[in-house]
Amino acid sequence: MLNEIKPYFFYSPINSIRMAETVQWGIYKPKTVGNTLSFQENGINKKDFFQLYQFNDAVRNQFKSSFSTHEITINGCDGSITNILPKQRTDNLNVLDYRTAKKNSVDGFLVVYFGSGSILEYGTNAFIESYNLYQFLPDWITPSKNIEVDGFGEVSIDKIIWLEDQAIYAVKTFTSYSNLIETTTKVKSVYNKFDYDIFEFDIDFSLFPKGKYQIKIKATDAIFQEVNYCSERISLKEVHENTHHVIYENDKNNQINYGWGIQHMMRLECETELKYSPDGENEVHKTDNDTILLNATNFESYEMELSPLPTAMAIKSTSAFSLSSLFVDTRSYVSDSKPTIDKLVNSNLYDFKVKMTLSNKPFIDRSNNFRSLLNQHPLQDVDGLIIGNDNNLSFIIP
Structure with missing residues (x-):
C-alpha cells in the first residue's frame, strides 16, 4: 500500500547555530532572510559576520525532515571536513x-x-x-x-x-x-503521524582547533530534489573577549521540540557591560504634615546593548530573548519587553538593546550532555566512530 510522503525540511532559526538555505538567487528565488547568510546581505556597509564559539562550548541543533538521508559536515577554513551523524528522534513516517x-x-x-x-x-x-x-x-x-x-x-x-x-x-x-x-x-x-521526523546533532567545539568553520546540511531522497543548508561563518578560539554568554530555551514546544533536552547557546558581542537600571514602584500616602510609605517594589534590572547585528541575527536574538528560560553570563533573566532595534543607515546592521529583570530561576547549562564521547575515551575505544581515509572524524550522539 502506497503512502504519500511530501518533501519537508525545516531548520529553526531559534537553534544555536544559524543556517540559511542554499539557493541560486534569481527572478523566481529572490534573496530572503531564509536563504541569505549575513555576509551575503545587500548593503553598502555590510559586515562579514561570524558566530562566536569557544573551545569549552558544545551545542545541540534540531531539524525536521521527511528526507531519507542527511549529510552533515563541519568544514574548516583549512580544508578539513568532519562528518556528523544526526540522531533520529521520532518515527512519524510510514x-x-x-x-x-x-x-x-x-x-x-x-x-x-x-x-x-x-x-x-x-x-x-x-x-x-x-x-x-x-x-x-x-x-x-x-x-x-x-x-x-x-x-x-x-x-x-x-x-x-x-x-x-x-x-x-x-x-x-x-x-x-x-x-x-x-x-x-x-x-x-x-x-504519517506528522509530515516529518525530528533529528538532532551535536557539535563539541573542544574537538576542533582554533579557526573558521561552516556547518553544512545536505538532505537527499530518491524522490525529492535535494535541499542544502549552510551556517553562518563560525569563529572558534579559546576566549572571545567582550561577549555575553547567552543560554536560552522554552518551556513549551514551538518550532523546537524540547523533549530530548535541547538547549540553545550563543556568544554575542557587546558594546558595553550590562547597565544597572533599577525598576519598581513606591506607593506613598501624603498628609498635611507627613509622607508615609505604604508599599514598595524593587527589581534588579539591566540594560544590554549588543554590537550591531545583521538582519537574521537580530531576528534570531529577538526570538531568543523572548523565550521562557534565559541565562546571560550564568544569571537568569526575563526580558521586560521586546528589544529595541534600529536599523543603521545604508547597512544590513541593527542596533540591538534589551532590558532584562533578574529572576530566581536556578542556572542550568546542559552543554555537557552535548559533548562527544571523544572527550571521555581514546579514539579506538569509541563505538560508532568513523575514521575516513583522510583522517577526518565522524561521530553520532547518544
Whole structure:
C-alpha cells in the first residue's frame, strides 16, 4: 500500500547555530532572510559576520525532515571536513497500523467503523493489544486516504459519516457493497503521524582547533530534489573577549521540540557591560504634615546593548530573548519587553538593546550532555566512530 510522503525540511532559526538555505538567487528565488547568510546581505556597509564559539562550548541543533538521508559536515577554513551523524528522534513516517473493525453497507457502498477491537501485528495477524476508540475514528483516517480492508483489498475513503443507529463515526468508501449485516473485518493502513521526523546533532567545539568553520546540511531522497543548508561563518578560539554568554530555551514546544533536552547557546558581542537600571514602584500616602510609605517594589534590572547585528541575527536574538528560560553570563533573566532595534543607515546592521529583570530561576547549562564521547575515551575505544581515509572524524550522539 502506497503512502504519500511530501518533501519537508525545516531548520529553526531559534537553534544555536544559524543556517540559511542554499539557493541560486534569481527572478523566481529572490534573496530572503531564509536563504541569505549575513555576509551575503545587500548593503553598502555590510559586515562579514561570524558566530562566536569557544573551545569549552558544545551545542545541540534540531531539524525536521521527511528526507531519507542527511549529510552533515563541519568544514574548516583549512580544508578539513568532519562528518556528523544526526540522531533520529521520532518515527512519524510510514507508520503501519493493522486492527480489527466493523463493516456494513450504506447506500450501496462499503462503510467501515471501529469502536473497540484488537490491534494486530502487521503481516502476521498476531494479537498485540485491545483498543477502544468509543465512537471515534483513528487519528490517521482522512478523506481520500486509501486503506486495505480484508476481502476487498485497497479501497479509497470518500467521506466521514455519522451512523445514527450505531451512534458511531464511520468512513464511507467508493467501493460497492450491499450486505446490510454488520460483520467484523480487518483493516490495514500506512500513514504519517506528522509530515516529518525530528533529528538532532551535536557539535563539541573542544574537538576542533582554533579557526573558521561552516556547518553544512545536505538532505537527499530518491524522490525529492535535494535541499542544502549552510551556517553562518563560525569563529572558534579559546576566549572571545567582550561577549555575553547567552543560554536560552522554552518551556513549551514551538518550532523546537524540547523533549530530548535541547538547549540553545550563543556568544554575542557587546558594546558595553550590562547597565544597572533599577525598576519598581513606591506607593506613598501624603498628609498635611507627613509622607508615609505604604508599599514598595524593587527589581534588579539591566540594560544590554549588543554590537550591531545583521538582519537574521537580530531576528534570531529577538526570538531568543523572548523565550521562557534565559541565562546571560550564568544569571537568569526575563526580558521586560521586546528589544529595541534600529536599523543603521545604508547597512544590513541593527542596533540591538534589551532590558532584562533578574529572576530566581536556578542556572542550568546542559552543554555537557552535548559533548562527544571523544572527550571521555581514546579514539579506538569509541563505538560508532568513523575514521575516513583522510583522517577526518565522524561521530553520532547518544
